[in-house]
Amino acid sequence: MNAYMPYVLCLVLFCIGIFAILSKKNIIKIILGIIIAEYAVNLFxxxxxxxxxxxxxxxxxxxxxxxxxxxxxxxxxxxxxxxxVIGLATTAFMIALAIRLYGKYGTFDITRMRELRG
Amino acid sequence: MIELYVLLGLMIAGAVIAVEVKNLLSAVVAVGVVGLGLSVVFLLLKAPDVALTQLVVEIAAVILLIRATLHRDIASKFLGNRPFGAFVAFIFLVLTTYAGVLIFKSGMPPFGEPLMAVSRFYPLNALEGTGAMNVVTSVILDYRAYDTLGEATVLFTAVVGVLTVMRKMGRKKDLQENDE
Known part of the structure; x- marks a missing residue:
């Protein structure tokens, strides 16, 4: 299994990003999770x-x-x-959306953005 | 390859800190640690072009994230987790790990032995075919130039999207008052 050890560490990094996306309330933390998962895929x-x-x-x-x-x-x-480069572009767009959402709702908490409720 | 493991450990530690720390600015800085460590890992993996791009992109991303989190008084307010989301994340992580183990067992080439079935063509023919000393450059700008054109299109679309979302003119009055 030692031959696959870097791949396993890369998978751990990806899982940390996925965990942040799925379990955090703060929208900036979700963006950070997306960035980390994206880094892990590039690294792989x-x-x-x-x-x-x-x-x-x-x-x-x-x-x-x-x-x-x-x-x-x-x-x-x-x-x-x-x-x-495309990851940077999507990150910039996500951050712009987060700043606008903060301007509209006054919070980064996604559970308090009523019109985003699904 | 001990330095690779050290850097990967640093990146994982940075990622855990970025996800779990309460202060948003500290989280952004921790993501910067992950990205810069990733840049050095790319250098160790003999990918200098990717390392340079990662360095520039990481700095730009950290600046943008600091722009989003600075001047907000809630930067240090902890918002907590979604319990159901954490449950879904746990199930997803178990499935991901299981899929990863299956892939490792099903004959994936070990680390350091790339398959290079198709891409053997590029190092063998790039110098004669395109005249570029850097094989990666010849792939980006010659063999797969349409890919780069699509990348430029995506970048342009993202810039237009950001400018549209962040615009000041043409908005309704109540929206302008709330902004900043």
Missing amino acids: LVMVAYKAGGRAAIFSPNRGEILPEVMVDPLPHALVLTSI
Whole structure:
């Protein structure tokens, strides 16, 4: 099981985020939970790409000859790059909604926002 | 890889503090610890491009979150938990852990041995195909450029959404009085 230990720690991080989303009343705490879960997913994808003893996926004449066979997987890196930026955009939108909700209801407590009751 | 475990432990501790601390500003700072630790972990995992992006994005996110929590007198008011939500969270966590164990047992490649079935193409052909020294750059800006175009569209949509939600003009009078 030791070979999967980083994945397990990543799963723990994800579970902390999910717990915050599902059990907190404060809307800022819920946003923090979403951010943490998102970090965990990004981390998992980069971990999948890691090769033991690998080099970064950059060809450089100054560092000597780097063979493509020793490079880490570059494809998840490119996709995670996109995911991080989109995560910032959604976070900014969530924070804007939270600030507006505070302006309307005077609280961050989601159980006291009557019109959001489902 | 002991430093990876140390950093992951730091991130988990930061996440627990961020979720459980009563002061909202402290929670935001703890999330900053998680994000910056994540940036260093990306460096250790040989992903320098992702580490740089994560650093910038983390700083921007912390600034935005502080903007949301600062100047609010309730920053230190503890609001408590939803008991039913905690129950649902517990069930969800048990199911997630079970699914994770199933995935680990069902032949997922161990840490440090990527599959690289499709993506072997990129390091082998990126230099000749695109002329970019950085393989990640060649993937983002050449092989999957439409993906980056979609990312820019999402960013633009988010900016428009934030500007619409936070606008001052064109609102009703009573809404303007409550704001700030």
